[in-house]
Amino acid sequence: MAERIGVYPGTFDPITLGHVDIIRRGAKLVDRLIVGVTTNPSKSPMFSDDERMAMVRREVVGLGDNIEVVGFDALLMHFATQQGASVIVRGLRAVADFEYEYQMAGMNQQINAGVETIFLMADVSLQPIASRLVKEIASYGGPIHKFVTPTVRAEVEARVAEIGLKGDRG
Template sequence: MRERVGVYPGTFDPVTNGHLDVIQRAARLLDRLAVGVAINAGKGPVFPLEERVELVRAETAPIAAATGCAISVVPFEGLLVTFAREQGAEMIVRGLRAVSDFDYEYQMAGMNHRLDPGVETVFLTASETNQFISSRFVKEIARLGGDISSFVPQLTLERTLARVRDQAGE
């Protein structure tokens, strides 16, 4: 039987409970999952790439242990289908929070399929408790002094609050 390999790409700035929900659900479907942390400096990330990779690794380790899925966390730049090929993946996992996400994701899936018909895109809808969470909102709430503890895991919470405090002091 062939190994089922997928990639789950994102900026993960910061990694949220919504991301982890999708990763956990994908891990139940796959033998190996490469979480691709996009370099994407154009988004102006709060966390440097190395720290985003470190946080995603720390937060996904319990998922790997619980599911038996081998989860790797890999920085990447460039085309997603190229990254998928490099990882030996035949599946791109994308999370959908709301109907508004679908149009963009549908177009992206079509383009990726045209670039590499051997890589399928699979959409996992966010669970109802995580549908509204986005990294952008988490950062904005944290900057404005709001409580983000229900949106991110503990280690990410601590690092995000420290990062926001550091940036406010600059």
């Protein structure tokens, strides 16, 4: 039987406990899970591509030997094909996520019907977490320790102090 490869794509700016939960659980469903760290300039990233790659690599250590972190700047379905993936893993927090993800899965299926999309519900305790909100809370000096690991928290707080963030950056 061929190796089942999955891709879990995202900007991970920053990686949250919700992302880590989906990575841990998604890795159990495939032989190899590729965490695809993508560029998305429209989201005004707080961290550079290299910083996000390093952050994700550090946070997935110990989650499984079948997890690999790869950066990409391409159409997701092209990236999935390049990686030999047959599965896209997506996390869902709420109904609003489902509507968007359902539409994306349909478009992706039109591009490559050989790649299936699997939706994983975020753990109930992690459902409200969004990277955008973590950055916004941090920019106003709010506590983010319940949403990210201590190391990521320190990086976010240091970046906020460095650039003097106030309010939502996207």
